[in-house]
Each structure stands twice: as structure tokens, then as C-alpha cells.
Amino acid sequence: MSTQPPVRIGARGSKLSLAQAGQMQRRIAEALGADPADAPRVAPLVVIATTGDRVQDRRLLEIGGKGLFTKEIEEALLDGRIDCAVHSMKDMPIEQPQGLCIAATPEREDVRDAFLSPRAARLEELPQGAVLGTASLRRQAQALHRRPDLQIAFLRGNVDTRLAKLAAGEADAILLALSGLKRLGLGHLPQSLLDPVESPPAPGQGALALQVRDADRDVAWLEPLKHGPTFLTVAAERGALAALEGSCRTAIGAHAWLAEGRLKLVVEALSPDGRLRFRREGDTELAAAADPFAAAHGLGLSLGGAIHDEAGDALAIPD
Known part of the structure; x- marks a missing residue:
């Protein structure tokens, strides 16, 4: 019988975060030599609420930046409450907290931004003065560069929340990462996709970051995930x-x-x-x-x- 202790995986509680962590849970269990059905035991998920998830009524730049999606999870890693964290790479600050590292980057999903709208097939086809919903400063700036007539509506929340706001008419269109839609089984929803050379996505978009303590950066089970x-x-x-x-x-x-x-x-x-x-x-x-x-x-x-x-x-x- 293996003496390998369980690898506890920390993740945010959003549907997308749990989908991503679930993918990695199965991969880690396989790397540990376990049957996929045994994944919850050998690689249990630990849900950790982050400030970025709790505060939904303001832009991240107003409350401390993208690190608010990682801070509480990193504290759990440093405290030994979890052994590995699964993050969206685009949420990761450049500087890692002392004692932690990004030890593996699994194969990336599609990097492109997706355009969703009941009124047009492409951003260029939106009516004059249409409302684009986004909380991303990059998406806002790129859209206004191409369509300075657009009105920008602040739109934060998880994927389901943003889709519901679009359906409710709070915006004429939204932009989301295709990678997240695909991981949620919603890759069929976009009307079109943005060219990643013409409109480059966020650095690291579509990639996951597996974060561990420095002492664990070379553990064997991480190798198949690189x-x-x-x-x-x-x-x-x-x-x-x-x-x-x-x-x-x-x-x-x-x-x-x-x-x-x-x-x-x-x-x-x-x-x-x-x-x-x-x-x-x-x-x-x-x-x-x-x-x-x-x-x-x-x-x-x-x-x-x-x-x-x-x-x-x-x-x-x-x-």
C-alpha cells in the first residue's frame, strides 16, 4: 500500500474554479498511481473563499488587484492546510509570496476572448452606442480602441452571473475567456472569437498555475502535469x-x-x-x-x- 499522504488541493468556490481544480484532481490522482474513482480520497479538494470572490460590486483595482483571488489560498498553503493550489494563471501576480512557487503549468486551453451577444455576431457589428459589459480594463480599452462609440457597463461576477446579466439586457454584449466557457461545457455559446494577435488576451489566459511550497517544487507527482x-x-x-x-x-x-x-x-x-x-x-x-x-x-x-x-x-x- 502506498505511503503517499493525500495531496490536498486548494481552490476557489466558483463553478469555474471547481471545474479547473477537478480536472487537476483527476490528473494528480493518476500521477499518484490511484484509480480515478479514488481521486477524492487521494487528492481531496479544499474550497477556500477569497476576497476577490466576496467583493463583487467594485473593480479589482479598487480593492487591491488580482492578488485578491489568490491571497487566502496562498495563506492556506503556507499554513500547511493544503498541499497544492490550482489558480488561473492570469490571476497570478508576478511576485510569488516567500516560500511558494508555481511548480507546473499544464497544457493550455484556447487563449482567445469570446464575444457573446443577442444583437450581433461580432464586436464590429454592434449598433452605434451599444453597451459592452466587462470588468476587465484590458477588454474595455481594446474594445474602445476599435469602437470608441461603445458604452462600457461594469460587469463583474462568475460566468453564470455575467451570462444572466446579458440575458437580462444589462448589456448588449459581453466578452469572456473562451477557456473558461469550454471548461464549463459552454464553448458553444460565443457568437464569434477575437483574433489573439489583433486583440491579445491577458498574459497567461487559458493556462493554469499549480502552486506549491518551495520544498515541494520537485515532487514526482508534479512531473506529468508540466x-x-x-x-x-x-x-x-x-x-x-x-x-x-x-x-x-x-x-x-x-x-x-x-x-x-x-x-x-x-x-x-x-x-x-x-x-x-x-x-x-x-x-x-x-x-x-x-x-x-x-x-x-x-x-x-x-x-x-x-x-x-x-x-x-x-x-x-x-x-
């Missing part, structure tokens, strides 16, 4: 995020992909009203790199740094 291409593309996007001092106060999009042995990256940052947009594109050959991660991260730092130098103070919302 996906090299995702690791490298996320490294590039988060490099750009780091260079731009990315937070919920800055509208930043980044999309990296692998093609013919090269890592390609497009980064953009916009003023909140969408009027100003700063873009950079570049690529690097990973096959010849002594450290592919450093090369990927360095590409992101370089492109993000170039935008930062050009944009100056034009990007952030004033205090």
Missing part, C-alpha cells in the same frame, strides 16, 4: 507583464505562440479609454538557447520594456 510549450509561452507573456509593471490598473494584452522552432510574441498596452495603443512584436529561436525559459522570459521583458519606455505615464488609471 507542459513545456505552455511553460515557455506563459514565460514570455509574463515577462512582458513584469516589464510593464502589470496589474489591474494597466490594460495589457500579450500572446505568445510557437512556430517552426521559434517563439513569437505580440504585446500591447492601451490607455483606459482605448485612444492610445502601444504594440510590439518579436520572436526568438529557442532551439539554440542554452536556457529556453530565460530566452522566452527575456523576449517578453524586451518587448514590454520597449512599450514601457514609449508610453511613459499614459497607461495607468490615475489614483
